[in-house]
Amino acid sequence: MELTGAEILIRCLQEEQVEYVFGYPGGAVLFIYDELFKQDKVKHVLVRHEQAAVHAADGYARSSDKVGVALVTSGPGLTNAVTGIATAYMDSTPMVVISGQVPTGAIGEDAFQEVDAVGITRPCVKHNFLVKDVKDIASTIKKAFYLAKSGRPGPVLVDIPKDVSNHRTNFEYPASVTIRSYHPAGKGDSGQIGRAAQMLLEAKRPMIYAGGGVVLSDASAQLTDLVRLLDFPCNNTLMGLGGFPASDKHFVGMLGMHGTYEANMAMQHCDVLLAVGARFDDRVIGNVEHFAEVPRKIIHIDIDPSSIAKRVKVDLPIVGDVKLVLDELLEVLRGNVQRPGAADMAAWWKQVNEWRAVGGGLRYKNSSEIIKPQFVIEKLHEITGGDAFITTDVGQHQMWTAQYYKFDKPRRWVTSGGLGTMGFGLPAAMGVQMVNPGATVACVTGEGSIQMNIQELSTCKQFRLPIKIVALNNGYLGMVRQWQEFFHCNRYSETYMNALPDFVKLAEAYGHVGMRIEKPADVEPALKEAFARKHDLVFMDFRTDPTENVYPMVPGGRGLSEIILAEEL
Amino acid sequence: MRHIISLLMENEAGALSRVAGLFSARGYNIESLSVAPTEDPTLSRMTIVTSGSDAIIEQINKQLNKLVDVAAMIDLSEGEHLERELMLVKVRAEGDAREELKHMADAFHGRIIDATDHTYTIELTGSCAELDSLLEKIGRDLILETVRTGASGIGRGERILKL
Numbered sequence: 001m002e003l004t005g006a007e008i009l010i011r012c013l014q015e016e017q018v019e020y021v022f023g024y025p026g027g028a029v030l031f032i033y034d035e036l037f038k039q040d041k042v043k044h045v046l047v048r049h050e051q052a053a054v055h056a057a058d059g060y061a062r063s064s065d066k067v068g069v070a071l072v073t074s075g076p077g078l079t080n081a082v083t084g085i086a087t088a089y090m091d092s093t094p095m096v097v098i099s100g101q102v103p104t105g106a107i108g109e110d111a112f113q114e115v116d117a118v119g120i121t122r123p124c125v126k127h128n129f130l131v132k133d134v135k136d137i138a139s140t141i142k143k144a145f146y147l148a149k150s151g152r153p154g155p156v157l158v159d160i161p162k163d164v165s166n167h168r169t170n171f172e173y174p175a176s177v178t179i180r181s182y183h184p185a186g187k188g189d190s191g192q193i194g195r196a197a198q199m200l201l202e203a204k205r206p207m208i209y210a211g212g213g214v215v216l217s218d219a220s221a222q223l224t225d226l227v228r229l230l231d232f233p234c235n236n237t238l239m240g241l242g243g244f245p246a247s248d249k250h251f252v253g254m255l256g257m258h259g260t261y262e263a264n265m266a267m268q269h270c271d272v273l274l275a276v277g278a279r280f281d282d283r284v285i286g287n288v289e290h291f292a293e294v295p296r297k298i299i300h301i302d303i304d305p306s307s308i309a310k311r312v313k314v315d316l317p318i319v320g321d322v323k324l325v326l327d328e329l330l331e332v333l334r335g336n337v338q339r340p341g342a343a344d345m346a347a348w349w350k351q352v353n354e355w356r357a358v359g360g361g362l363r364y365k366n367s368s369e370i371i372k373p374q375f376v377i378e379k380l381h382e383i384t385g386g387d388a389f390i391t392t393d394v395g396q397h398q399m400w401t402a403q404y405y406k407f408d409k410p411r412r413w414v415t416s417g418g419l420g421t422m423g424f425g426l427p428a429a430m431g432v433q434m435v436n437p438g439a440t441v442a443c444v445t446g447e448g449s450i451q452m453n454i455q456e457l458s459t460c461k462q463f464r465l466p467i468k469i470v471a472l473n474n475g476y477l478g479m480v481r482q483w484q485e486f487f488h489c490n491r492y493s494e495t496y497m498n499a500l501p502d503f504v505k506l507a508e509a510y511g512h513v514g515m516r517i518e519k520p521a522d523v524e525p526a527l528k529e530a531f532a533r534k535h536d537l538v539f540m541d542f543r544t545d546p547t548e549n550v551y552p553m554v555p556g557g558r559g560l561s562e563i564i565l566a567e568e569l
Numbered sequence: 570m571r572h573i574i575s576l577l578m579e580n581e582a583g584a585l586s587r588v589a590g591l592f593s594a595r596g597y598n599i600e601s602l603s604v605a606p607t608e609d610p611t612l613s614r615m616t617i618v619t620s621g622s623d624a625i626i627e628q629i630n631k632q633l634n635k636l637v638d639v640a641a642m643i644d645l646s647e648g649e650h651l652e653r654e655l656m657l658v659k660v661r662a663e664g665d666a667r668e669e670l671k672h673m674a675d676a677f678h679g680r681i682i683d684a685t686d687h688t689y690t691i692e693l694t695g696s697c698a699e700l701d702s703l704l705e706k707i708g709r710d711l712i713l714e715t716v717r718t719g720a721s722g723i724g725r726g727e728r729i730l731k732l
Contacts, residue, residue: 118583119583119586122583122586122587122590123590123594126637127637127638130582130583147637179637180640180732181578181579181637181638181639181640181641182637304635305631305634305635306628306631306632306634306635308631309624309627309628310628
């Protein structure tokens with residue numbers, strides 16, 4: 001029997017076991033929405049803005065091992081989705097975005113709601129397709145899911161013209177897919193892995209630097225085994241948090257611009273560095289020349305060859321899936337009686353612990369008068385037992401959450417690291433809650449970021465998502481304000497958030513619970529009360545100290561050891 | 570350093586833009602780029618002439634390889650290879666210059682493929698340097714139009730780029 005393109009698309013999504021599609025209807029996707037209506041296997045989550053659809057699909061994917069799916073219409077539907085797609089691309093989220101397009105005959109004629117979707121998204125997708133023939137829909141969707149999930153994951157866009165979604169053909173979903181020009185890496189080179197093992201065993205000042213690739217590859221167990229087996233210090237990038245348990249004694253914290261003193265100093269002064277699924281980006285190692293001043297051997301494991309030797313010289317590259325490479329590396333090390341030199345290791349740990357003492361880990365001066373944002377996050381960690389799914393927006397609150405919410409498990413931490421997209425947190429939390437029903441989900445945000453996708457409070461009401469919004473409201477675009485204080489002589493250009501809404505009333509207007517917390521003594525009771533409300537979305541408006549800054553800080557363009565600690569200012 | 574990269578890619582709409590977009594987005598140089606389908610109509614062969622430090626060339630190779638539409642590639646300049654470019658140059662050919670231009674074309678093994686009372690159109694195939702050299706000999710005063718295809722390259726002997 002012949003099916004329409006729209007029917008075929010929905011059947012493909014069913015074949016891929018897609019449970020939720022986050023989307024927004026429109027003219028070019030009318031046939032697709034009609035088919036969604038006729039079935040109940042694939043459920044649709046109606047967002048209030050297409051950007052939120054893509055962030056929700058992103059949160060859905062990051063907090064599970066599934067591919068996120070978003071569906072948007074042509075023209076503005078697609079352009080609104082672009083920020084979400086770019087966010088997913090920078091953080092390597094497996095995602096399929098389906099966009100409607102004007103009918104094939106109208107393409108290129110500047111038709112109503114026409115935009116070159118494939119052209120606009122080309123630089124921020126892993127791959128994209130324009131489906132011109134209904135016969136190609138099934139194979140294209142199969143390829144899209146395969147590309148999104150395999151190798152280094154990423155978003156894949158499938159653009160479907162309206163007429164194609166209404167043409168008919170026979171449906172057969174391909175059982176398998178091969179793309180002759182695409183060969184994602186699998187196992188690493190055994191010779192290289194053997195050499196890496198030897199290099200690690202001979203290290204005097206070793207460091208393991210682990211990024212988001214560990215989480216994406218589901219290799220946390222392997223990484224943890226490796227660190228404990230070798231007794232090496234380990235740090236995490238922002239994206240890697242939860243990939244190694246923060247409560248483990250080997251953990252020296254997050255590194256980078258707002259990383260701990262010990263993580264940054266150990267990174268700078270190690271003699272053998274094992275980089276695992278991380279990419280040495282500018283927020284992580286700061287100034288490349290400064291980083292290169294200390295000679296060290298670098299072993300770099302990554303599934304994407306282009307991540308290796310992009311910013312720093314690498315002595316031993318290993319291209320492969322992090323989990324498979326670590327499995328093999330562990331096997332080699334377990335089969336070898338040699339262990340790192342005890343005296344060298346003792347001296348190195350002594351040094352690392354001295355850095356820990358100097359930096360004092362993470363420190364802030366608490367107050368009984370005014371709420372310190374760090375205090376809120378510490379209490380949040382305590383009250384949720386460190387076991388919540390946490391999404392964030394972007395800025396100071398994001399860094400404080402990364403620093404003070406000690407993640408012990410992977411996929412609990414959902415943040416826009418690469419693109420740094422304000423407005424990510426709330427819609428991402430929706431996706432997280434959909435795929436983890438019953439779990440505690442909190443969105444830590446600021447009064448600036450939350451207003452970038454505040455309309456999603458309506459979606460949360462419709463789908464009864466009991467997300468806890470922890471807004472650290474200091475009345476400023478805090479991170480920009482901090483840079484203006486440090487580097488622009490306190491000229492707070494356009495960072496004061498004037499005319500803020502009453503967030504309590506706003507939450508209530510959307511049918512949720514709102515709370516305003518103004519005193520440090522009220523922080524803990526408020527959090528307890530909010531998290532006890534299992535079925536309600538609670539918007540907590542914490543009025544925090546507007547002068548608080550994020551420390552430590554490696555100023556932009558500086559080296560890791562040129563770190564500013566809180567007490568130096 | 571100058572590099573000549575050859576690649577086989579899916580002969581699909583948009584594949585060329587993916588390559589061109591990659592170069593502009595990441596700030597890499599393109600000196601020339603030529604592309605056409607191969608004996609297998611589903612594949613196109615592209616030759617890119619670029620330049621950069623070793624680190625940049627390494628990244629260019631890796632980034633090109635990462636494109637889903639790129640099926641195979643080779644940096645021809647890493648080994649023995651041949652390189653040819655086609656040029657059509659129209660020149661002002663009057664009086665004494667006519668004879669001189671004819672000699673020049675002959676000396677470069679070029680051909681005059683169109684002649685009028687006032688103009689010649691010379692066809693020349695050769696390395697990019699040979700083409701540059703002829704243009705320099707003729708001089709900008711006499712040149713009316715220059716059309717070049719950009720380099721095409723192929724490995725010598727058994728050095729083959731094929732799927």
